[in-house]
Amino acid sequence: MSKITMNAIAAAAGVGVATVDRVLNRRAPVRAATEQKVLEAANRLGYRLDNAPLLNNSLVASNATLRMGFILLSKSYSFYHSLTDALRQHTQPFHPAGSEPRFAWHDIDDVDAVVASLYALAEQVEAIGLVALDHPLIRHAITQISRQGVRVYALFSDFSPCGHAGYVGVDNQKSGRTAAWMASHLLHQPGSVGVLVGDHRFICQESCEISFRSYLREQDSTRRVLEPLKTNETIDGGYRATRQLLAENPDLALIFAPCGGIEGVIHALRQQPQRKVALICHGPVKEGELALIDGTITVMMRNRIDEMAARLAQLVQQQHAEPGDHFTQVILPFDIVTRENL
Numbered sequence: 061m062s063k064i065t066m067n068a069i070a071a072a073a074g075v076g077v078a079t080v081d082r083v084l085n086r087r088a089p090v091r092a093a094t095e096q097k098v099l100e101a102a103n104r105l106g107y108r109l110d111n112a113p114l115l116n117n118s119l120v121a122s123n124a125t126l127r128m129g130f131i132l133l134s135k136s137y138s139f140y141h142s143l144t145d146a147l148r149q150h151t152q153p154f155h156p157a158g159s160e161p162r163f164a165w166h167d168i169d170d171v172d173a174v175v176a177s178l179y180a181l182a183e184q185v186e187a188i189g190l191v192a193l194d195h196p197l198i199r200h201a202i203t204q205i206s207r208q209g210v211r212v213y214a215l216f217s218d219f220s221p222c223g224h225a226g227y228v229g230v231d232n233q234k235s236g237r238t239a240a241w242m243a244s245h246l247l248h249q250p251g252s253v254g255v256l257v258g259d260h261r262f263i264c265q266e267s268c269e270i271s272f273r274s275y276l277r278e279q280d281s282t283r284r285v286l287e288p289l290k291t292n293e294t295i296d297g298g299y300r301a302t303r304q305l306l307a308e309n310p311d312l313a314l315i316f317a318p319c320g321g322i323e324g325v326i327h328a329l330r331q332q333p334q335r336k337v338a339l340i341c342h343g344p345v346k347e348g349e350l351a352l353i354d355g356t357i358t359v360m361m362r363n364r365i366d367e368m369a370a371r372l373a374q375l376v377q378q379q380h381a382e383p384g385d386h387f388t389q390v391i392l393p394f395d396i397v398t399r400e401n402l
Contacts, residue, residue, distance in 0.1 A: 064107045067378065073101035077374045081153050126154045126380050129162040129181035130189045131174060132215075133293050137320045138346035139365075140165065140191075143215075146369035147189065154377055168193060168259050168293045168320075175201045182210045187225075187376045191215045193261040211379060213372060216363070217264035225379060226388035228372045232264045232318075235361060235394060236271025239316055239340050242359050242396075243272075244280050246338050251313025252284040254305040258293035258319040268318040291321035298324030306332060314338040318361070326351045343397070352399045360397040368392055 066084070070077045075098060083098040128151045132140050144163060151161045162184060164177040174192050181188050182205040190212055192198050199222035202212045206223035216229040243253065255272065257265040269288055276283050289304060291297035298321025305312055306328065315337060317325055322345045329337060338358040344365065351357040371390050379388065 064102075064105050068105060069098065069102050069107065070374075072105060073097045076150075076370050077377055078150055078153050078370065126187070126377065127156070127159060127162075127185040128154070128187045128189065128376060129164070129185040130215075131164045131166065131177050131181070132191050133165065133320065134167050135165050137293060137295065138323065139320055139344065139363075142344060142365050143191075143369070146366045147372070150366075150369040150373040151376075154373065168262070171195050171197050174198055178202065178205060178212075182208060185210065186380060187211045187213065189213045189215050189228075189372060189376075190224075191217060192219075193217075193259055194219050194263045195261055211376070213376065215368070215372070217262050219263065224387070226375060226390065228368055228375065228390040229264065229392060230363065230394050231391050232267035233271045235318065235342075236268035237275045238396070239268070239318065239359075239361060240272045240275030240279075242340055243314055243316065243338075244276065246340075246358060247280070247283065247313055249313065251311045252286055252309050254286050254302075254309065254312055254315040255288040256291050256298065256301050256305075256315060256317040256319050256321075256325065257288045258291055258297075258321070260288070260290070262293075262319075265318050269316075272316055272318075291317075291319050291324070293320030295321050295324040295327075297321045299328045300324070302328035306335060306337070312337055314340065314358075317341040322348070322357075326356050329356050349402055352397065352402060355399070358398070362395040362397050364392055364395065 066077050066080045070080045075094060079094060080098055083095050130147055132143060135141050135144065148161055155161065162181060166173045166177065171193065175197050178188065178201040188210060199219055202219065203223045206212055211225035213225055214227045218227040255269055257269060260266065273285055276285055286309065289301040291301050302325045305315065317339065319342065322341045325339065325341065329339060339356060340359045341357060343360040343362040348357060348360055352360060371392065375388060375390055
C-alpha cells in the first residue's frame with residue numbers, strides 16, 4: 061500500500077496540514093466538527109489511528125525537526141501584534157516538543173538589527189519569515205543564509221531576487237488599483253489626494269502607490285496626487301504625516317494609506333472633524349471598526365492575517381518535506397470593508 065501523507069489527508073478534508081497534525085498526533089485541541097472531518101478523510105484514504113506506520117514516516121520526522129523564526133516590524137503597531145499571535149498559533153504544532161517559534165521585532169529602518177537577527181536565527185531554525193525593507197544589506201544576508209540551507213520567506217512585502225524561498229501576501233498591484241478605483245468613485249469634487257507609506261524601500265507599498273497613481277492617471281488625469289509622506293510604520297509617524305498633509309494642503313480630499321501607523325492617522329483626522337477627508341487604508345487596525353462606524357475610515361482593505369499565517373505554515377512544512385530551490389508565491393485575497401458590511 062502506498063504511504064498516506066498529511067498533505068493528502070488535508071486536501072481530502074479541506075483543512076490545513078497543521079490541523080491534520082493536531083488531530084492525528086494529538087498535539088493541540090481542535091473543534092469537534094473539524095476533528096471529525098479529518099478523521100473521516102483519513103479513514104476514506106485508508107489510514108487508521110491504530111495503524112500509525114501507514115502514515116508517511118518521513119513527513120512526521122520532518123515535522124519533529126522543523127523550527128521556524130520570524131522577524132517582524134515593531135509590535136507598537138497593532139497589526140504586528142495580531143500577526144505575531146497568528147504565526148505562533150499556526151506554526152507551533154510543527155515544532156519539536158518543548159520548543160516554540162522564535163520572534164524578533166525591529167523598527168522598519170533599523171537595517172543593521174534586522175541583518176543581525178537574520179544571522180542569529182539562521183543558527184537556530186530551518187525557516188525564517190521576514191517583514192523588512194528591500195535593502196541591499198538585508199538581501200545580502202538572505203542570500204548568505206539561503207546558501208546555508210535556511211529558507212527565507214517574504215511576508216506581505218517581497219524582495220528583489222536574492223535566493224529567498226517564497227512570498228506570501230496580497231497582489232499589491234491589484235490592491236493599489238482597487239484603492240484608486242474606490243477613490244475615483246468617492247471623489248466628486250476637486251481636491252488633492254495624499255499618499256502615506258511606511259518607507260520608500262518597502263516594496264509592497266511602492267507597488268501600491270505606483271498602481272494607485274497609474275489608475276488615477278488613466279481615469280482622473282486632472283486629479284493632483286501628492287508626493288508620499290513616510291509614517292515609518294509607527295503610530296506617531298502616521299499622526300505627524302497626516303498633520304503635515306492637513307496643514308499644507310487646504311484642498312485635501314482623500315488620503316490613501318497602505319501602511320502601518322493608521323492609528324495615528326485616525327487620531328489626526330479626528331482632531332479636525334470640520335475637515336471632511338476620506339481615508340482608504342490597509343488593516344486590520346486596533347479599533348478600526350469604530351473608526352469605520354464614525355466615518356474616520358471610509359474604506360479598509362483588510363488583510364486576512366490568520367489565513368496568511370496558516371498558508372505560510374503549510375508552505376514551509378511542504379517545502380521542508382520536499383527539498384528544492386524553487387521560489388513559491390502564495391497570493392492571498394483581501395477584504396474590502398465599509399461601515400455597512402461590518
